[in-house]
Amino acid sequence: MKKNTILIVVLAIFVVVIGGLFYVSSSKTPSASSAQKSEVLASNYITYTPAAFADAKNEGRTLLFFWAPWCGTCSFLDDEIKKRNSELPQDLTILRTNYDTETDLKNKYGIVFQHTLVQVNKDGSEVKKWIGGGVDLLKQQIK
């Protein structure tokens, strides 16, 4: 009986510690971009920052590319955008957005998979959303 009580206490502490760790790690999830400057990856292809997003929306068509370093197909598209940059429309800005850290943006557009692309218009509302694919699909989907 006593042994069981100890077990329960240990179990409870364990759950609380894990839960606490979890809470801390998820609430701390930084909006990593806010302080940083946008990094230019190729012509009209930059990393997401709120400022860059605001600029892009004012200038022309804007595409958010939810990308993650651990996502193989994402890095494939990433390479393709850089290599086949000249095939993309001139007025299109692609913002490479980190799937792991841009939680608010992910929630706003209801993103549940890595490698999701969302085209937004001037007021930030969603025009088109698709998952997966390379530059060919991108050219087909973009409005």
Add this chain to the structure above:
Amino acid sequence: MIFLLPVAFISGILTILTPCVLPVLPIILASGVEGKVWRIRGIVLGIVVSFTLAALTLSAVVRILGIPADTVRNIAVVFLLIFGLSLVFPVVWNKILGFVDRFWKFEPVKTKNEGFTGGILTGASLGLVWTPCIGPIVASVATLAAVDSFSGSSILLVSTYSLGIGLGLYLIAKAGTRVSEKFAFFKEKSQIVNRILGVVIIGTAIFIAVGADRGLRTWTLSVLPEAWTQLPTRFENIFNVNQFINPSSTQEGSAEPGSTVVRDVSLQSDFTGARVNSSDLIQGCFGGKDCIPSIDDPKFESVQSANTWLSDSDLVFAIDYNGLEKAYPQRILNWHEIVNDSIRLRSGQDEAIAITFCPLCGSALGFERKVNQVITKFGVSGKLHNNDLVMYDRYEGNLWQQITGEGIVGPAARRNERLKQIPVVTTTWREWKKEHPNTLVLSRDTGHIRDYDLYPYGTYEQDDELLFGVKNLDRSLPIKTPVYGIEVDGKSKAYPASVFEKSSTINDSLGGFPLRLEKTKEGKIKVTNLNTNEEIIPIRLFWFSWAAFHPDTELFKQ
């Protein structure tokens, strides 16, 4: 689509050969070593089912419940921890069960399929936290799911892919069992092996919780050749799957005017130039387009024959069009909502028409089946807007609002297209057959098995409840009062059906035009613009739905 199924299945198996499988591999192997067949089956089944459901519904769940996808993942991790702990400390687990048992009586599962339930739950949690390397096929299904556009084939494809994954995982677990059977140690110390499985599950949960699985994937991507890490994608691309899964749904049709095109389309999902917001469209039934099947090959019968099953007081939607009289009973339309019919004109030509009915709005309308002058058929999209049926066409996959006949999403919306309405009379069977003894009646032989004596929406027509939300809910009248709505020169007005019981002719005006409304013997409300002598086609429907689509409507009061 059939051709894609084996590709999806093999692609699922190939996924198991890529580094993507690493985060789940320890649990699969450990459960195999432990050797409880039912637990292995449970885990694999759980992964297959939850992965399939996640691909299909996670977008909708996240949007409807308003919780981030990460929260779903975190909850699944917590479940994994609990299952792991329950294996490590069976005593505690039994205590918890005993505690739960006090509030909720249930039979403990102590049969030969021991571990099955726990296995399923473990697998289901794993399926949620594990984001495998999805190839183009599953990505396309997820894309459709993200815009609430499901079809039977997309559900079939993603399930087949998951089954491929399931088979692969099952074989791995079986291999684990083979190995463990060779060593007596595992049999003798089964308690310890059980605990090891628990520790592995806990380890995996923590590994995933701290994001190490993603770190591992990043690392494997950097060190392993792409041909290996992207095996499923490479495989699917051999078959050029993109041309099948991303069809020309976003394109406009280019058929000749007057030609007929009926094809398998995807619903238009691009809201550019749309008349509604995507959030205004609600999924009204499961299964995507054609979840309620339209009647595409209608058969007809005589009055005598229809009298055997149709009551005098039953409502029919009837046309007296170019000399042809036809009645479409509400009893049948409740179950199908759209009849794709043709009418032989006196000239000998056929005219393609659709009779449409929205049970939730009580609205019956007829249209010419022409989209951008191309003859096609209409189907039930499965979506609702303000409770009203949203139809789609089988030419371009545009979405159409039934009550207004407007194209609301797709190229038709961008063309400002509106379907040409043809007059449909909503009346009782008694009144119609008296005036039209030679009328044809839509037969119950629809090719579908439905109980046409049964009203599918319970007390909906009598009560004061709506099934889905409505913008501009107007309660000037009880919401389901039948009214006749008319539009003249951009102005709209509703006449409660009851006003015609008092007097069969009403003189009124709308937007400066003098109008005469008269109820004919057959039960039709004939509306004439006395200035132009033109006949205006009224729509009979429930008050709330007229008001929802005509928020500025006037309401006739005697």
